[in-house]
Amino acid sequence: MTERLIQSVERAADILELFVATYPELSIKEISDHLGLSKSTVHGIIKTLEHRGYLQQNSDNQKYRLGVKLFELGNFVGKHLDIGNIARPIIRKLVEELNETVHLTVFERDEVIYIEKLEGSRALTIYSHIGKRAPIYCTGVGKAILAHQSEAEVDRLLLKSDLKPFTDFTLTNIEDIKNHLATVRGQGYAVDDEEIELGLKCIAAPIFNHQGKVVSSISCAAPKMRLDEEKLPKVITGIKAAAAEISRQLGYKDTH
């Protein structure tokens, strides 16, 4: 790992981030003191950043603040770096690998919603479609998300749900579900074994965003008979790896 980083670019980044870390308005002196650089060094970088719109100088006090160019770039990122675009190629690869249907969901306004579905080339496929809601307590994608919420949040969400039994295997007791979530959290993936539909089995993993919050999940859904002793470990490994990669690209820093 003999990375050769560009000093002045790093310093420019240091300066930009200093505004977020300390105060939205800083003078050259303050910056050079914070970073331990000479005033003239800071001045050169600052003037370059100002010239490009990354900083702007206040006219009365001569201090600097972050410029609208960053706002522009940030918006661009927001549009093009959304989870769907990040996840799609990763999911596509996973589908090729497993040749099974893979779903992507997001958790928004207390609901788990399918936002992407990619199918393998099997005859027997899973019924589901983009935009549909998934129950949170008895699906892989729902449980993967639920397992990483605070206990208060879990209680709130479960109390809000009707906990209707879809099959004989559906867990409908809050304590049972909460115990099960601990297992999910521990192993890093969730299993739905015919809990919502007989014959259907899902393996799902949570996706973490740059704040470390779980905001979405992916799952592989297949007829239970196809997920045999040989295939199941592959699915688990694949789903977990894909979820981790999406998380990473979303800016999640895994700190274990």
Add this chain to the structure above:
Amino acid sequence: MTERLIQSVERAADILELFVATYPELSIKEISDHLGLSKSTVHGIIKTLEHRGYLQQNSDNQKYRLGVKLFELGNFVGKHLDIGNIARPIIRKLVEELNETVHLTVFERDEVIYIEKLEGSRALTIYSHIGKRAPIYCTGVGKAILAHQSEAEVDRLLLKSDLKPFTDFTLTNIEDIKNHLATVRGQGYAVDDEEIELGLKCIAAPIFNHQGKVVSSISCAAPKMRLDEEKLPKVITGIKAAAAEISRQLGYKDTH
């Protein structure tokens, strides 16, 4: 103007902006071709930017895209660089200079809304308050904004208004108003001469954002008698200069 800009910082900016200008996903080769730099130079800068989260590398094709750090910074800018914060110190200075009330408005959802009011130390002050709506066709702040909308937009807005006469001086005929707006546009400021309230006179100027659109305006409002031959030019100059400075800080590039 012997500015001494830092080359590698400029090149880093070039790279970031290239993603917006061309395509949200670029390879090192594509970047070096576009910018006429060697691959290794680009590689060094890219790795630095990636290291800091300003870029991230896609795992399957090895291309790069803008990173979430920019999203973060952009959001921060959005919060702290909003028009109110930019305008406040500039308005404050103007109030000291003129010792008259100055308003700041934004144009949103077809309405002109006061979002800031700073008063001079006079006994006779103007009634108005933050959050209040201003009619668009017969106030300085409204006309300053209206004068810089497209003709279709002006028609739409005026047809939507009831064009109620507040005083004998209120213009209520669409053609009259549109002719008047041409004057406003030409002189760079709008006058409201007792059009909404007898005895009240306002001088207002438009504020341009970084896209060159007029999204807000400021005005100086005072009893008509106080804006005499001596003071009026000062007010006009002051309001125009303040509006120009706010526009500049919002990222507006005046290209005349």
Add this chain to the structure above:
DNA sequence: TCCAATCGTTCGACATTATCGAATGCCGTT
């Protein structure tokens, strides 16, 4: 009104550091 202090800005000299081109290594394709 003047002086002192503070900070932004400019300047010049130095060596650190970024740069380039060439070499290497890693896929994917034929």
Add this chain to the structure above:
DNA sequence: AACGGCATTCGATAATGTCGAACGATTGGA
């Protein structure tokens, strides 16, 4: 297996960023 394309690494060079000092502008206090 060999080729092509690309990312990556390496090493030598001088261009470039860095620092300290000097300058200038502004502010506050005596």
